[in-house]
Amino acid sequence: MKKVLITGANKSIGFETARQLLQQGYYVYLGSRDAQKGREAADQLKSEGLDQVEPITIDVTDAGSIQAARQTIGSKTSVLDVLINNAGISGSYPQTALDAGTGVFRDVFETNFFGLIETTQAFMDLLHQSSEPRIVNVTSGLGSLTLHSDPSWKYYPVKPVAYASSKAALNGYTIMLAYELRDTNFKVNAVDPGYTATDFNHHSGPGTVPDAAARLVKAATLDENGPTGQFFSNDNAPETGISPW
Structure with a gap:
């Protein structure tokens, strides 16, 4: 059983x-900054008959917590097959x-960039023990420098x-990490789940949570012939699924 x-x-x-990977037979370590919320989420999945799940307390802004x-x-295990760096603000x-x-920048970068790097590096030894290790870095279409420079892009005026x-920094790290692991069985990709209706954006996005999660699951379950070092975004590139950096 693969572990994520x-x-x-x-x-x-x-x-x-987590739900979709459990349905595919993965064992899920469900990471949550708040221990109680993590337990409640795991209990919800178990109530659905998806019992191969375990809550893990992890605050990616806290090196000790990582x-x-x-x-x-x-x-509990000597092997981790998949790491999905999903935490973000x-x-x-x-x-x-x-x-x-600059305080706003520091707060956002602590979670979205530095926390992602520390988490990835902390679990790299367990990932190396997998025969098919996968790293999925959850990004955004707003991380594309090319599109932010294109006045014809539909989200051109949106510039938080x-x-x-x-x-954008996360995307750069993904490229470099994929390069360093190019001669291994790792697949390292950045995935934009799309403009999805969640509390992250006050439920303003047109996309659905199941569709967004399916994009992450697809990258997490790539076979040996799958791509690495790519930026996947159906929102930005509906025909190819690959966004410009």
Whole structure:
């Protein structure tokens, strides 16, 4: 049975991703910053008959919490097959390039970028033990520098500078990580779940949570012939599914 850790999985897209992977026979370590919310989410899945799930407390902005989660999972298994770096925040608004304080940038980057890197590095030894390791970094179409420079892009006026910059940085890290692991069985990709109706955006997005989660699941379950070092986004590239960086 393959094992996956999903950060920020106690609700929304992360929770639905856990559900879909459980349905495919994966054992899920359901990561949550709040221990109680993590237990409640795991209990909900178990009530649906999806019992191969275990809550893991992990706050990706806290190095001690990341290491504690690594020790907990390492005490239960010597192999982690999939890491889905889903935890993320949008940050406070407004976020304009002229007015957003550096504190806003630091808060957003701590979760969306630095936390992702620390989590990835902490679990790399367990991932190396898998025959088909997969890393899915959850990004956003707003992380595309190419599209932000294109006035014809449908989201061109949408420029939350701290959030978009953090996702652009995440995308850059994904490229570099995929390159370093190019001669291994790793598949490392950035996936934009799309503009989805969640509390992240006050349920303003047109996309559904199941569809968004399915995009993450697809990248998490790539076979040996699957791509690596790509930026997948149906919102930005509905024909190919691959977004410009």
